[in-house]
Amino acid sequence: MAENAAPPVVPAAQESTTLGALRDFWYYFSVNKGAVLGLVVFALLVLLALLAPVIAPYPAEQQFREALLVPPAWQQGGNPAFLLGTDPVGRDVLSRLIHGSRYSLFIGLVVVSFSLVFGITLGLLAGYYRGWVDAVIMRVMDIILSFPSLLLALVLVTILGKGLFNAMLAIALVLLPHFARLVRAAVMAEKNREYVISAKVAGAGHLRLMFMTILPNCTAPLIVQATLSFSNAILEAAALGFLGLGAQPPTPEWGTMLAEAREFILRAWWVVTFPGLAILVTVLAINLIGDGLRDALDPKLKRS
Amino acid sequence: MLRYILHRLALVVPTFIGITIVAFSFVRLLPGDPVMLLAGERTMTPERHAQLMEQFGFSRPIVVQYLDFIWSALQGDFGISISTKKAVLDQFLALFPATVELTFCAMAFAVLIGIPAGIFAAIKRGSWFDQLTMGTALVGYSMPIFWWGLLLIIVFSGMLGWTPVSGRIALTYFFKPVTGFMLVDSLISGQSGAFVSAVRHLILPSIVLGTIPLAVIARQTRSAMLEVLGEDYVRTARSKGLSPARVVGLHAFRNALIPVITTIGLQVGLLLAGAILTESIFSWPGIGKWMVDAIGKRDYAVVQGGLLLIALIVMAVNLIVDVLYAVVNPRIRVR
Numbered sequence: 001m002a003e004n005a006a007p008p009v010v011p012a013a014q015e016s017t018t019l020g021a022l023r024d025f026w027y028y029f030s031v032n033k034g035a036v037l038g039l040v041v042f043a044l045l046v047l048l049a050l051l052a053p054v055i056a057p058y059p060a061e062q063q064f065r066e067a068l069l070v071p072p073a074w075q076q077g078g079n080p081a082f083l084l085g086t087d088p089v090g091r092d093v094l095s096r097l098i099h100g101s102r103y104s105l106f107i108g109l110v111v112v113s114f115s116l117v118f119g120i121t122l123g124l125l126a127g128y129y130r131g132w133v134d135a136v137i138m139r140v141m142d143i144i145l146s147f148p149s150l151l152l153a154l155v156l157v158t159i160l161g162k163g164l165f166n167a168m169l170a171i172a173l174v175l176l177p178h179f180a181r182l183v184r185a186a187v188m189a190e191k192n193r194e195y196v197i198s199a200k201v202a203g204a205g206h207l208r209l210m211f212m213t214i215l216p217n218c219t220a221p222l223i224v225q226a227t228l229s230f231s232n233a234i235l236e237a238a239a240l241g242f243l244g245l246g247a248q249p250p251t252p253e254w255g256t257m258l259a260e261a262r263e264f265i266l267r268a269w270w271v272v273t274f275p276g277l278a279i280l281v282t283v284l285a286i287n288l289i290g291d292g293l294r295d296a297l298d299p300k301l302k303r304s
Numbered sequence: 305m306l307r308y309i310l311h312r313l314a315l316v317v318p319t320f321i322g323i324t325i326v327a328f329s330f331v332r333l334l335p336g337d338p339v340m341l342l343a344g345e346r347t348m349t350p351e352r353h354a355q356l357m358e359q360f361g362f363s364r365p366i367v368v369q370y371l372d373f374i375w376s377a378l379q380g381d382f383g384i385s386i387s388t389k390k391a392v393l394d395q396f397l398a399l400f401p402a403t404v405e406l407t408f409c410a411m412a413f414a415v416l417i418g419i420p421a422g423i424f425a426a427i428k429r430g431s432w433f434d435q436l437t438m439g440t441a442l443v444g445y446s447m448p449i450f451w452w453g454l455l456l457i458i459v460f461s462g463m464l465g466w467t468p469v470s471g472r473i474a475l476t477y478f479f480k481p482v483t484g485f486m487l488v489d490s491l492i493s494g495q496s497g498a499f500v501s502a503v504r505h506l507i508l509p510s511i512v513l514g515t516i517p518l519a520v521i522a523r524q525t526r527s528a529m530l531e532v533l534g535e536d537y538v539r540t541a542r543s544k545g546l547s548p549a550r551v552v553g554l555h556a557f558r559n560a561l562i563p564v565i566t567t568i569g570l571q572v573g574l575l576l577a578g579a580i581l582t583e584s585i586f587s588w589p590g591i592g593k594w595m596v597d598a599i600g601k602r603d604y605a606v607v608q609g610g611l612l613l614i615a616l617i618v619m620a621v622n623l624i625v626d627v628l629y630a631v632v633n634p635r636i637r638v639r
Contacts, residue, residue, distance in 0.1 A: 008468040034439075143322030147615050148573065150580055151595070155611055158599050159333045219622055235448055238582055242450045258451060265454050266462045267468075273458070276451025291442070 024139075035292020036107035041285035049101040056233050057092060060252040061098035064090040069268045076149050085270040087261060093270060096252040097278050103253040104282055107168055111233035112226050114172035119179025120222070124210045126180065127187030138184070142179035149174045153236055155213040157245045166248035167240045175229045176237075182225055186218035220297040227290035254279050308630050312623065325624040327612035328373045331604055338362060341604050342386065357481055382609035385516035387601050392609030396591060401484025402472060403590030406582070409506050410514035416567060418431040418518045422525025422564075426533060427552060437522060444519030449578065453585035460508060465471045467508050474501045513582040524567045528560040535559075562633050569625025573618040 028188070030036055046078045048055060070086045078085065084093040124132040128298035144152065190196060191214065199213045240246035241255025249260055254275040261271035330415035331338050339356050340348070348356070357363050361372055376382075382392040421441075427432040468474065472486045479493035487506070532538060533556055541555045542548075551612065556593045580592035591610060598606035 021524065032607070034442075043564065052416060139318055142319060143326060145617060146319050146323055146619060147611075148576065148578075150578070151611065154580070154595070154599060155330060155607065158604075158607065159335075161335070223341060231446065235446075238448055239450060242581070243584065245599070255448075255450075258454070262454065265458055267457050269462075272451070272454050276448055276455065279448045279451060280446060283448070284443060287446045293459070 001265065006252065025296055029292050032292040032295055034288045035295075036086050038285040038288025038292065041281065042289060045101055045282060045285065046105065048098055049105045052098050052102055056095040056098040057081075058095040060091070060096050061250050062095075063093065065083060065094070066090070069264070069271070071268070084274050085268070087257075088268075090265055091250075093274055096257060097254070097274055100252040100254045100257065100278065101249065101282070103164070103247065104238070104279070106173075107164070107237045107253075108230040108233045108286075111168050111172045111237070112230050114168075115176040115179050115229060116222070116226055118172075119176045120183050120215070120244065122176075123180040123183025124187055124215065127184035128206070128210050128214070134184070137180065141180050141265050144174065144177045150236060150239060153240060154243070154245065158188050162245040162248065164237075164241075164251065164253065167237055167246040168233075169303070171233050171236045171240075175232060178225055178229065183215075183218055186221065187214055190214050190217050224290060224294045224297060227286060227293055231286040231290070234279065234286070235283055305630065309627055310429060312626050312630075314350050316619065316623060320616075323612065323615040323619065324374050325370070326379065327608055327615070328370050331609060334604060341602075342383075345525035355535060356566065369545045379613060382613060383605040384604045385598075385606045387598075387606075391615070392606055393607070395594065396613050398484070399589060399591050399594050401481075401578050402486070402588060403576065403583070404591060405485045405487065406506070406509055406513060406579060406588060407572065409510035409574060410512075410582075411517065411568070411572060413510050413514035414521050418521030419525050419564065422522040423529055423557065423560075425522070425526045425550070426529030428486070429530065434526075438526070441519040441522045442626055444515045445523070447515055447519075449512055450581045452515060453508070453582060456508050456512060466504075468501075468505050472505050472589065473498065473504065474505075477501060485608075509582050509586045509588055512585070513578055515576060516578065517568075519573065520571060521564065521567060525560065525564050528563045529556060532556045532560045562629070564627060565632060566629055569621065569628070572625075576614060576618060576621075 016127075053059075056294040064082075065087060066088050067079065067082065068090045069088055070082050072085045073080045073083050082092050082094070084097070085098070087090055122137050126137040147155075153167070153170040153174050156173060157166055160166035160169060187210075196209065196213055199209060204213060237246055238253070238255030238258070241253050242259045247253035247256045249256060258272060261268075261275070265272045276301055313390070323479055331341060334341055337352060339362055343356050359371055364372075378600060380393055382396070384390070385392055385395060388395070421437050425437040428434050434573050446458075449548055460467045473490060475499045477493070477495055479489060479495065479498070482492055486502040487499065490502040533552075538551060538556050541551045546555075578592075579588075579590055580596060582588065582592045583593035584596050591614065595607065595610045595614075598604075598610065
């Protein structure tokens with residue numbers, strides 16, 4: 001297992017074959033039909049989020065006082081003007097869902113970027129310098145990991161104050177150790193390889209060795225982890241929103257929408273069903289992509 | 305073996321210190337005066353403030369405060385709830401059985417379905433059953449469980465009226481808790497229908513809480529089985545002419561089980577936290593709901609004590625899993 005753990009080395013001289021590598025990657029990725037489906041759904045979601053104000057029939061906060069809790073258009077009593085019905089204060093559910101896609105993707109993007117940047121930095125420092133730097137960083141990571149993630153996120157939000165930004169910060173902090181550990185392990189495996197030593201002999205400084213020489217060879221597992229964290233971040237942010245600690249009403253964040261709709265579950269199924277379905281479809285699409293990426297990027301599985 | 309266990313026990317020390325530091329820092333990191341926060345009094349005279357300052361020990365050096373905090377925790381003093389004025393530990397112990405009962409049932413649901421599903425998916429690799437199982441598992445893995453719970457309530461409680469919406473037992477039954485486990489207590493009480501009522505209340509929460517572990521266990525069992533089925537000794541067993549049931553059941557399954565046990569163990573720790581959402585949906589009176597309610601009520605003494613207690617239990621569960629892992633897997637012990 002150990003000899004297969006390291007990702008393949010791509011020397012700088014082969015830079016010109018990036019296109020070939022991409023084609024190679026696509027070949028393996030596209031074998032997985034689920035992953036391609038996930039990618040298509042995700043691309044549509046991104047489009048939806050970008051064009052939300054154009055596509056959505058109404059603004060997210062517009063209330064129709066004469067149309068409270070209108071069922072979806074195909075049900076009896078439905079109104080074609082509100083395709084997925086309206087919520088308890090007369091807002092169009094479909095419009096809010098479309099606007100909500102912006103929040104979920106934004107949350108995923110910000111959280112993953114944050115944990116990626118800090119996780120990579122901490123992992124590189126720990127794996128490269130070892131010694132007390134390593135000990136301090138990894139003990140702190142261990143402490144974070146010893147708490148159940150949702151519980152820790154809850155407590156962090158309690159300290160920081162509720163709200164979308166603080167929820168994202170808390171989730172990023174909770175997800176960060178996974179990246180740090182991954183990078184550290186990869187750095188330790190790569191550090192004593194010939195290409196690193198030769199770069200060192202050639203006079204590369206610490207920063208160059210860390211970020212330019214070693215890091216590019218750790219990217220495969222990082223990409224997979226980043227994808228999984230993206231879906232995790234969306235789920236946890238929605239969970240915090242659901243518990244009333246994430247995005248606050250009237251923000252059309254999907255988890256927050258669920259929290260607002262909760263008391264109406266037995267009277268109006270649509271206000272509960274659609275936001276959750278939106279979360280599920282988004283998370284599922286990203287996880288499908290993640291599975292495909294893992295298959296395509298993991299050289300160990302590729303050969304079998 | 306003993307060396308391994310001792311080594312693993314030694315690793316508990318830094319984790320314990322880390323957990324206590326986080327719980328200790330919690331109240332001190334909250335915006336506002338920690339004395340006011342812990343006492344839960346909105347206005348107080350300077351004399352009262354000084355008195356409480358002394359009582360909580362905030363006037364002493366921070367290191368002394370921390371050591372004192374650990375010392376109290378080791379003696380079972382996890383603070384006093386602001387809202388109920390009861391000891392945090394007593395409240396925790398009263399509610400913990402409800403969470404354990406729910407976690408146990410959720411785990412039973414996940415294991416009893418997940419392991420067979422994973423095994424059959426591996427044996428019939430590539431078949432429609434395999435694809436259906438793994439597709440379902442991925443959906444389960446991606447499930448926002450707070451929504452899943454609401455959906456099940458809509459269908460099974462609202463439309464079909466099969467299951468109750470919340471709580472642990474119908475209000476018509478009343479008996480003193482003996483073990484704290486409703487399934488056991490309702491049987492002991494001897495009241496007709498009490499046990500059935502307890503079971504009906506457990507079904508939906510168990511399914512909701514067990515969904516993600518079910519997906520994880522099914523996926524893990526399948527991949528562990530596939531790995532083992534490719535091993536030489538399985539081929540040898542097959543070529544000896546043993547029946548497929550014997551090869552799978554005796555030779556392959558037992559070895560595939562090792563990583564699965566670890567997964568199950570780690571899931572137990574996660575479940576205790578996952579119960580936060582499930583308990584909130586079903587108004588299940590366990591520690592998860594207790595924590596969420598405490599945050600809502602700004603009962604920071606409970607949040608601090610609960611955080612510490614839950615983290616310590618998760619730590620203990622992970623320790624037990626690791627030791628059990630060494631017991632079933634001799635390869636670990638040798639190193």
